[in-house]
């Protein structure tokens with residue numbers, strides 16, 4: 001952890017007063033700033049700058065990256081289960097008593113639901129920072145990156161739902177307007193989302209993964225759902241924690257799958273009734289919300305319950321256009 005310093009604060013102020021700014025619509029209705037071609041709130045921007053100035057990864061660190069609502073919580077749980085499997089007993093795994101975000105922190109902000117620090121040195125950290133804005137120390141170090149992306153239709157619905165479940169602490173609910181689906185959809189299509197444009201975030205990591213496949217593993221939520229065992233083994237190998245034959249014989253992969261499954265995690269007491277706190281700086285409140293905000297349905301294709309066929313076609317067309325020629329398909 002590192003504190004804000006005057007250099008970073010000055011930079012923050014300068015950037016906030018010069019880059020395009022747009023009235024907030026999403027999540028906590030903070031204004032969003034277009035920093036290095038991506039929209040972010042002031043507290044995220046502060047976190048990005050702080051990380052750029054101070055983050056010093058160890059060569060064996062693994063960075064988990066994603067846009068919000070693409071499966072970050074699941075990826076954190078899996079990475080944590082993979083890296084701790086030989087030093088923690090199954091029945092006492094911290095994932096059973098803590099939100100995954102308390103087991104694997106974010107690089108650029110603090111999200112806590114448990115006050116005590118974890119007594120384990122797990123070399124995994126997560127981020128929503130776009131590839132081109134990552135701290136140079138990450139790019140220049142030997143550390144590996146695992147990226148997860150998701151069908152934009154499901155990511156959009158998940159984000160829209162999340163928006164309605166996050167409330168600032170102490171604020172009256174009525175102060176928080178509704179964000180109609182149609183409006184949210186327009187924002188998403190034009191790229192105006194936290195961490196957006198959505199497709200550009202994916203493309204940054206996708207291109208980097210083509211250039212350096214040994215450094216970046218590119219995952220899709222849908223594939224992880226379909227072939228969980230295959231991808232867990234791949235992830236473990238890539239992260240430097242390969243499963244031995246003996247472990248495979250003992251059913252270790254299945255244990256990881258079961259521990260991290262939506263059904264298991266979402267039914268744990270901590271994730272049903274615990275509360276997470278987002279510590280945000282610069283004049284913004286502390287936000288508190290239930291841990292169950294991170295567990296909604298965990299399904300592929302839930303968009304069908306929300307989007308009209310026209311909306312789906314439009315989003316698919318944008319995706320096709322944006323990804324055209326990149327080799328990435330969703």
Ligand code: A3P
Pocket residue numbers: 066067068069070071072073074077154157158159161260261262263265294295296297298299302
């Ligand atoms: P839905 O809103 O579609 O249910 P993030 O973790 O990036 O915030 O993404 C949240 C999405 O991942 C939510 O999607 C959530 O339900 C789903 N999710 C959370 N934990 C999961 C798990 N263990 N397995 C599969 N999906 C999970």
